[in-house]
Amino acid sequence: MDGQKRNYLAGTPSGALERRSAIISLGPLEVLVRITHSGVCGTDAHDRTANCGLGHEGVGLVERIGSEVTAVHVGQRVGCSFQTHSCGCCPECITGYRHYCHRSVGQKYGAEEHGTFCDYAVRHQDYVNPIPDALESKHAAPLVCAGITVYEALLAANTQSRDRVGVFGLGGLGHLAVMYAKAMGCAVSVFSGSAAKEEDAKKLGADEFHVVNKMKKAPAVHNVNVLILCGGDITDIGLFIPLLARRGRIVPVVIQTKPLKIPYMEFILPGHQLISSLGATRENEQEALRFAARHNLQPWTQEFPMTEAGLTSAFAALDDGSIRYRAVLSKELGNEFSV
Structure with missing residues (x-):
């Protein structure tokens, strides 16, 4: 400039x-x-x-x-x-x-x-x-922004076509994360607080759809290799651990000012990673x-x-x-x- x-x-x-x-x-x-x-x-x-x-x-x-x-x-x-x-x-x-x-x-x-x-x-x-x-x-x-953001997040997590990608929050960012992950050849699971979005998730290419109450633990699927967090006001990483395969990678892409709580041994022992990615x-x-x-x-x-x-x-x-x-x-x- x-x-x-x-x-x-x-x-x-x-x-x-x-x-x-x-x-x-x-x-x-x-x-x-x-x-x-x-x-x-x-x-x-x-x-x-x-x-x-x-x-x-x-x-x-x-x-x-x-x-x-x-x-x-x-x-x-x-x-x-x-x-x-x-x-x-x-x-x-x-x-x-x-x-x-x-x-x-x-x-x-x-x-x-x-x-x-x-x-x-x-x-x-x-x-x-x-x-x-x-x-x-x-x-x-x-x-130009939202698409680039989720694409970079997938790369930051070293996402491979053999991975299952979980997308938490099916909104402006989340629906693009589903598109990009599916086009990369990944299996895709969507986790949403709204059961009404299941049809949209399937039209976008999702293989699985789960309803999640953010105040409780997520369903224990244990098969997500890369989890992209696109929903707002995420405060407790422990809520998402039941979703992860061993050595799961979590990438938050939401903007918030609230701190994150991470349960130590529950997160460390399976080899999970929390990866920052923005832009x-x-x-x-x-x-x-x-x-x-x-x-x-x-x-x-x-x-x-x-x-x-x-x-x-x-x-x-x-x-x-x-x-x-x-x-x-x-x-x-x-x-x-x-x-």
Whole structure:
């Protein structure tokens, strides 16, 4: 980034976009993306009062590029996720794990940053990812963050096709975890607090479905090699130990502030592992999108117009839990944000 503070969020009247585009200055390695779609994530709902630009699952067309940009070209379709830059020289950055950089900046944590509920977004060329032609933009948007997150989690657990993958929580993240794990050749078990989701789980490719009361121990299936925790407010890892095969790997991908309780001997003796994974390497970001295109993975989306009213409706649907399973704002359904 060139260090300038920018905020090109909602508020561009229809017909003024070209004028706005012309006056936005770009650094030599920056890209101007005209947003056409943006996923609406649960994190956005949590951050509505956080004084930051919302939206981190943007897809759009490159409209202009800086003088030294080589990674993308004008007219190319790209995705913009939560991270916008890192230091580039620490051990995490040089080994590919820039999302763990101590100077990593995302949509919430820097004054320079803006989201993707907007007409235009400015990104460094290293923080946009090409969208494969086979992916529709309404499907690509949730994959830019949620899809990448579960794909990285599966890789972090060294998931193999011979493994049984358990997915706890069949929501926006969980339904994508089922898709990716099944496409990797794994057997998939879904654990949900809602019996009503069994039909959805089977349509997504799950081999087994179990109803779990989070206040009690899970059913003793003892056959899950990799367990991806996608449900919210997880406080006791002991609840999930009955699900695990020996040397089971647990990967939480939920955002929460509550601490985790881990029963020591019950966890250590079978050789279980708790693996942290959040975000993805640049390589895996792009591979997750290519993998989805190769296997025709299509998130279950509900589209809303990219307008103030559309965003209000999307947040309301997120709040009442009626989204099955990702909300997407679309310029194809409505005009640009207006004041």
